[in-house]
Amino acid sequence: MSRILLLRAVPPEEEAASLPEGVDLLVTHEVASVPAGIEEALAFDPARARLAVTSRTTVRVLVAAGASQLFSRPFASVLAAGEGTARSLREAGAGEVVVPELPGAEGVVEALRPYGVFLRLLWPRGADADPRPFGDLGEGGAVVCAPVVYDKTPSKALDEALLSRLSSGGHAAVAVASLAALDVLLAALASRGLPVPPVRWGALGPATARAFASRGLPEPAVPGRARLDALLDLLRNEVNR
Structure with a gap:
């Protein structure tokens, strides 16, 4: 083989x-949490807003930091970039999780695009995540909060x-x-x-x-x-x- x-x-x-x-x-890489970003995510008002999670690492970092309550908050919807991430979200306390057919962050963005200027979005992410897909939503009038909740440093x-x-x-x-x-x-x-x-x-x-x-x-x-x-x-x- x-x-x-x-x-x-x-x-x-x-x-x-x-x-x-x-x-x-x-x-x-080694993964390290970013406390300021986690605090920003926890301060976000979930009312009529949506939560997008594009990696399992995001879930693991927030759970390890004692911030798993974020996932059970009353967001209008929770979207995951893949089935593995969705499973981790459910295990961390999220209810229904939507997994778009298109893989990766782009699938999440396309699923959110129809909401246009009415979209309020929380996207907790890693420092290495490409901000451009979600930035496109912001340029279209959506309110996008994208705190960096973890960083990656090359393995020594x-x-x-x-x-x-x-x-x-x-x-x-x-x-x-x-x-x-x-x-x-x-x-x-x-x-x-x-x-x-x-x-x-x-x-x-x-x-x-x-x-x-x-x-x-x-x-x-x-x-x-x-x-x-x-x-x-x-x-x-x-x-x-």
């Missing part, structure tokens, strides 16, 4: 311990054995969970004088996928659902044909 390298920030222990067979995990020590294996052809594909993770990998290879191998690339969402061309990389595979297991299944099917 061809091996896949998964790039992502440090995951929960239960996820790290249950990686699928043939998948290696390269932890690219990347797994040298995995970097060497990747550059020497030991992986057939690379699954990219975020643009920040991709940039850490590319910088690590360049600083060590290692080549970027001709692997099959995969990205978790369309926004990350669009950034590949500007980095000199081929167009990646993108799953129909914004879930890591869907991305890994897609890459596994492609490289093991």
Whole structure:
């Protein structure tokens, strides 16, 4: 079986311990909460407003910070960028969660666009999240509150054995969970004088996928659902044909 390298920030222990067979995990980032952003999110009035959550990390950070009450507040609706995020929201106390058909943040934005100037939105996010999709809603007259509730810092020590294996052809594909993770990998290879191998690339969402061309990389595979297991299944099917 061809091996896949998964790039992502440090995951929960239960996820790290249950990686699928043939998948290696390269932890690219550490996650730290941003107290000021969490306070801003908690201060937001949920009346006739909507809550958008585009990553499971957002849920984990807020729960760990003792701010899980945010998810059970009476928002007009709660939207998630994928089924995994929706499941985490429900576990944290949210009621009904809407998952748009279009994957990633763009699907959430398209679902919110019809509300136009009547939209009030809370979007707690990571510092590395692309603000442009939700910024488009603001330009259309919506009120968008987008506090940064967590930050990512590059891991101080990347797994040298995995970097060497990747550059020497030991992986057939690379699954990219975020643009920040991709940039850490590319910088690590360049600083060590290692080549970027001709692997099959995969990205978790369309926004990350669009950034590949500007980095000199081929167009990646993108799953129909914004879930890591869907991305890994897609890459596994492609490289093991």
